[in-house]
Every structure is written in C-alpha cells, then in structure tokens.
Amino acid sequence: MHDHGSIEQLSPARRSLILAVRLLLLLCACLLYGCSDSTNSSENNVVPAAPVTPLIAFTVMDDFPHDTTSYTEGFLVHDGELFESTGHVPEFPYTRSLFGVVDRRTGKIAVKVDRESYFVEGIAFLNKKIYQLTYKTQVGFIYDAKTFRQLDSFRYANAEGWGMTTDGIHLIMSDGTAELTFADPAGFRLIKKLKVTENGMPRDSLNELEYIKGFIYANIWYNDHIVKIDPVTGKVVAKLDLTSLGFQARLKHPDEDALNGIAYDAVADKIYVTGKLWPNIYQLNFPHSHPPPHSLPIAAQPASRTRIHFPGPATPYS
Numbered sequence: 001m002h003d004h005g006s007i008e009q010l011s012p013a014r015r016s017l018i019l020a021v022r023l024l025l026l027l028c029a030c031l032l033y034g035c036s037d038s039t040n041s042s043e044n045n046v047v048p049a050a051p052v053t054p055l056i057a058f059t060v061m062d063d064f065p066h067d068t069t070s071y072t073e074g075f076l077v078h079d080g081e082l083f084e085s086t087g088h089v090p091e092f093p094y095t096r097s098l099f100g101v102v103d104r105r106t107g108k109i110a111v112k113v114d115r116e117s118y119f120v121e122g123i124a125f126l127n128k129k130i131y132q133l134t135y136k137t138q139v140g141f142i143y144d145a146k147t148f149r150q151l152d153s154f155r156y157a158n159a160e161g162w163g164m165t166t167d168g169i170h171l172i173m174s175d176g177t178a179e180l181t182f183a184d185p186a187g188f189r190l191i192k193k194l195k196v197t198e199n200g201m202p203r204d205s206l207n208e209l210e211y212i213k214g215f216i217y218a219n220i221w222y223n224d225h226i227v228k229i230d231p232v233t234g235k236v237v238a239k240l241d242l243t244s245l246g247f248q249a250r251l252k253h254p255d256e257d258a259l260n261g262i263a264y265d266a267v268a269d270k271i272y273v274t275g276k277l278w279p280n281i282y283q284l285n286f287p288h289s290h291p292p293p294h295s296l297p298i299a300a301q302p303a304s305r306t307r308i309h310f311p312g313p314a315t316p317y318s
C-alpha cells in the first residue's frame, strides 16, 4: 500500500520543516504541561495559615490589694464601688459564699449578703436590683440594690450558674460551656442562647463576664485569657492574654487559683481584673471604644458618684 503521507518520500527541505514544527509542538506541550504541573504542585503545597485570634494590647495602669481568701466569682463596678461575689470551696476552708464591696485599701470585702448555704456565683445590677447566681442549685436570688434586702428568687434550666453581666436590657449568664444565656430579668425568661466560637471552634469554659461598649468580655476558666465576644454572632473577635499577671499572682501567692473577674466602671471608663485568691486587682487600659455596627441597643450605664482612685505610676506591660 502506497503511503502518501510517509515523511521519507518528501524533499529534504520539507522533511526538515515538518520535523521543526513537530519539535516546536512537543516543546510547547512540555512547557504547558510543566507550567500546569508546577501550578498544581504549588497549590498542593500551600498549607492554609491557622487562624489566630487578634491579641488586645493592654497597659497596667495601677494595682491594689485583693483578699487572698476571696474565691472570685463575680466582679463589677456599680455607683463607683467595686463589688465582688465569692464562693466557698471546701478545699479552701477559709473561703466564703457572699458578695459585697471591695475596700480598695485592703482588698477585703465589706459583706452585703452572706449566703453560706449556697455556692455564690456571678452577680449583676439591673433596674435597681442585684441578681445573683448559684453554682449547681439552679436557683438565683434578687436583692434591692440599695438595701440588699432579698426581694425574690428565680430558677433557671442551666445545670450550673457561673458568671453574669448585663447589656442594660438582658441578664447574660455563663455556665462553663460555650453558650451564653440571655434572659429577661422579669422571671428570668429565656431570650436566646448564644453559641460562642473562636476561629470556628466552640469556645467553652466561659466564666466571669463583663459587658463593655457593645461587646461581652469573658474570662476563660483556668486560662489567663479574656475573650472579646460579638454579642450577635457569638464570634470571639479578639482576646487579652494576661499570662504576665497570672505569673505575678503565682509568684506572690502560690495558692492562687485562676484569673477570674473583669469589672468596668462606665463613668470613669476604667477596667479592673483579678483572680480567685489573687493578691492583687489590676486596673487595665486597652482599646474598647468601638461597638460593632449591629450591636444590640444599650441602656444607659449606672451613674457613678465616687471614682475609685489609685495613686502611683503606670506600669506598661505591653
């Protein structure tokens, strides 16, 4: 069979031309394959960076004593006074279940309500009342904010009560899980459960709370961090790493238990932190003035008549 297409039958010039074209096509194919393979390889080798929660830079403006027998469960400022609630832990027989006003010169608590039959947890002031949680008894108590007389009690479904704060409308409680419970103060009716996540993962062990300018700040149990939570999405948007303060506390008082307690004086615009059995309370300064665009309406913060003043030079920590 005669093969019209056989390259051997062509003239040398045409054979050379066809060979050159074939070589060129082969080269192009190699280049294309090479580029494509290189791109895929590069894509396959890219390891996505692990998401990192932004750290909030802070400055320690001052410090003052904290009673090392105070097993802190609640911490807030009301009318310029620093209030603290503490629980009684059997392993630490000197601890007590109560709440009252912290004497800034000694750190001792001037007791307003003593509840030794319960493990006292977080407290919050709202509508001229004080709301107080208990640990595992699923009961809370309501007191008059001026006389501290008990007005009522309430029940909640959470297995445990931990921290509490308010956005000016709701009571917001933690229970050690990754959920915050928003409740109507009238009857503690459930409004919503907010799932808290950090970089897409549940952020559990939420403990003492503070609402500051549209965000919820939550201590993390047995961790020297305080996370900043968007109250609508539940996302942790930033966090404070207070490891340096925890280290100081352990140096001064090896029996200290854990960072727990953040309090905001909205009038003086001052923020305080402490911990369970810590020897000090610290006044911190850090950026906290920008509410999220979708933040919930915020009722007016309680007025302050007396500012807490602590003399002494500022000590920068970061």
Ligand SMILES: [Ca+2]
Pocket: 074, 075, 076, 164, 165, 208, 209, 210, 261, 262, 263, 264
């Ligand atoms: Ca607090």
